[in-house]
Amino acid sequence: MEPTNSPFGDNWDVLWFGHCGLQFPSASLPGAGNIPRGRVVRYEDSTVPQRQYLETVSGVNSLKDEYLSHTRVAHHVSDGACSLSYAVTQAGARHLLYWLGLKEVTAPFDILLRQFCEGTGGKAYHNCLTVQPALFQHYRPAGNKTFESEITSHGNEFRKKPMTKMIRWSVRLNLEALMNGRTDFVDQFPDME
Incomplete structure (x- = not known):
């Protein structure tokens, strides 16, 4: 479907492209009822290193375990950590300011962003997309x-x-x-x- 408002597509709040690792959405993770589990898989992406070089802070690396080398997967955000790079729509920015600016700040920003995306920690669910491995790193x-x-x-x-x-x-x-x-x-x- 062609986007009508943005060259990056419509109907998303956050594109989280720089992270220390996250997980594919699953029934066993927080926010499971909210988060769509679909994936877009790109095989033979020469910009992705072979599997032995992939790592994550959570210790869980489904990308490495489930896919061949040189695979990049786009999906909804689940269990994200580190906020190295992200884009926000204007509507998403309004929601971020409300949920992370006017409500209690009880955790570091990346954890609050995770809750914002997942609809956990007393926050509403928001449409956040990401890729594994990340496009930006430390x-x-x-x-x-x-x-x-x-x-x-x-x-x-x-x-x-x-x-x-x-x-x-x-x-x-x-x-x-x-x-x-x-x-x-x-x-x-x-x-x-």
């Missing part, structure tokens, strides 16, 4: 891992090379090539035979 510079987060311990080891988890051709790592019109990009997760 960039990790070379240096001491202690400085990577102020809320979670990442250890105190020294990272020798900068990296971006699960992003095959990281923009940050390939910025010089992109600016100069080159295509000799660093592939952080090349296919293993």
Whole structure:
């Protein structure tokens, strides 16, 4: 169906494209009665690393377990964490301001966004869409891992090379090539035979 209001489609509140992992909607997760369980699957997506490179903060990785390498799946948000990148419609922004601005703030923003999307935590359900793996991820510079987060311990080891988890051709790592019109990009997760 052609969109009528937006080139990105109509009838959604949030597109959550940068996260630390989430799960496919299922009957066993919070908000199960609210969240549609449909999926759009794209196989042979060369921008997705092979399965052995995929990880998630929840420890559950259905994408890795259920699909072949180089598969990206779009679906409704369920059990999301980290708010690295998201888009909001004007109507969605109004609802976010109401539910997350005028109601009690009882958790970090990413958890409140999860509840907003799922219709849990006393919030109404909203139409939020996402993809796995995420399109945006944390960039990790070379240096001491202690400085990577102020809320979670990442250890105190020294990272020798900068990296971006699960992003095959990281923009940050390939910025010089992109600016100069080159295509000799660093592939952080090349296919293993």
